[in-house]
Amino acid sequence: MTLFARVMGVLALWIGATAPALAHGPTPQKAEEKITIAAPPAKVWAALKEFADVSWNPGITKTEATGGNDSGASRSITLKNGKVLVEGLDEYSADTMSYGYRLSTENLEALPVSFYSATIAVTPSGDGSEVTWIGRFYRGDTSNFPPENLNDEAAVKAMTEFLQEGLKGLKAKVEGSG
């Protein structure tokens, strides 16, 4: 190998290693999960409404937050795998019992997605409530040749499971509290 080729090789590695943080891909993916809860919407919203309090979600073991329920508030959530994600609150509406937030600091070891925004909302449904949680996100590796653990399918699976587990936890908490 010539010196030139070696230098170019090192340069290529260096460029790869300094790829920008929170880059996202050109083609987003979606997940949508719903659950019905046998409790009035106000009671479900009461369990959900603090952006800083995610104790209803068994997928999250620890939360640190600042900014309350104001747009721009931030929370660090520790997932069951011990890894941390930081999320920022965009829009909060007690009237419509919903809030929308986005990922501020990605962590592919926590969740194999490079960016997401999500909205959770409570609506009346029959005698009880329905909670809808939707997410828009990008695969972990946004290049055109992602490894299997960081491709679109892996991102959709991880996000879908995360939403499902959270909603089940919310249902158990609200229905279990009488």
Next chain:
Amino acid sequence: MRFLCLRGSAVAAMLVTWLAFASASLGAEKLYVLSQTGAKLTEIDLATHQLGASVALEKAPAALTFSRDSKLAYVTHPDLGKISVVSLGGQRVLRTISVPGSPFGIAVAGNGRIYVADWNGADVAVLEPSDNGATQPRIVKVGRAPAHVLLTPDETTLFVANRESDSVSVIRASDLEVVATIAVGRAPFAMALSPDAKRLYVGNVQGGSVSVIDTAALAVVETIKSGAMPYGAAVTPDGARVLVTNQQSSTVAVLEAGGAPRPGVRVGGYPEGIVIDASGHFAYVANWFSDDVSVLDLASLKEIRRIKCPGGPRSVVIARDP
């Protein structure tokens, strides 16, 4: 707001009259919607709001533009490194062109020259019509992660929104020189030009704002708060209003001079592309999450219709029958 210069003036009235006349004397307008997960380009009849012909495309089409004569559609596939060229009359893909990187935003000049941004890179590829993808395109260096591109109607200037450099590159078409790089808000994505081409509106996704650029001075003259994650923008034919899709709040913000900020018009889930018809009566919004197109009445500023369409609609374009 200062960006409004025609409102209420005799010039505006004349322009509206002329546009109404022009639209009556030309071919019928048709709406086309590009669906990412559905991988289809679908025609929607603007009179009946019925879905018409649909052209099946390769995987994950992202951005859409038309030839000046509305006979061809150009669609980018960033994940495949390809552009599909679609015959609208023949309703089929005529050819695909391989381009380097992850082609995203696209513009096509009257002579067939293609400008396409490389989302995962920092450049715009320029393909000459004679190439047919056979030769390497010329490459113009811009900021990081260029998203949409916009070619001025006189085809002298290409604007490029650089998502990760928080800037807009201005490329002179005659010699492909970058003549200016204008700092805007955080993560610029989509752009729209005023009908007189004097103002460029740039939606800053992470900034939640619209940067207003004076296209003569090539400088930002105003920054307007828009709402959460502005992913699309369109200007009414009289230049009086700028409509912005706020993806995170599923609303369309209406920015106009003088008036107090209005509450956004609620549309479907995660709206992205938006287009306004030549009469200025209706806007059409691609709702990426809810798989439909919202029809907004611009007199009442209300959503009057949702049209179900193939999954993951991102772009809407209005074309005239040639």
